[in-house]
Amino acid sequence: METTDAVKRLSALAQDARLEVFRLLVKAGPEGLAAGEIARSLETAANTMSAQLLILANAGLIRARREGRSIIYFVDFAAMSDLLIFLTEDCCGGRAEVCAPLAAIATSCCKPSKGLRRETPARAHRR
Secondary structure, eight states: OOHHHHHHHHHHHSSHHHHHHHHHHHHHGGGOEEHHHHHHHTTOOHHHHHHHHHHHHHTTSEEEEEETTEEEEEEOHHHHHHHHHHHHTTGGGGOHHHHHHHHHHHHHHOOOOTTOOOOOHHHHHHO
């Protein structure tokens, strides 16, 4: 990930309302939430929510799909993962115990689906 992309994503999250939207969408998972539902959940005016969603989308953190008359927003989990990796890839300075709590949280909350193989760096390198 380029530093400019990381800064853009972090900037989008560096505001209370947008961070709240992002966290709500993370909890919703890949199914996402309709824009109106997000606005109601966070007790925010529709036009204000639209602006917040646009900023998060332009930063590449969320995406949208149309379902009938609704626009469903969902987190781009690959983009979120890229940002977390960018922030922590040089972590620890050779001391794995420093990053162990972060790794434990990541593996406990995001277990791969049954039958899916997680790609290891070695497997990715072989391709």
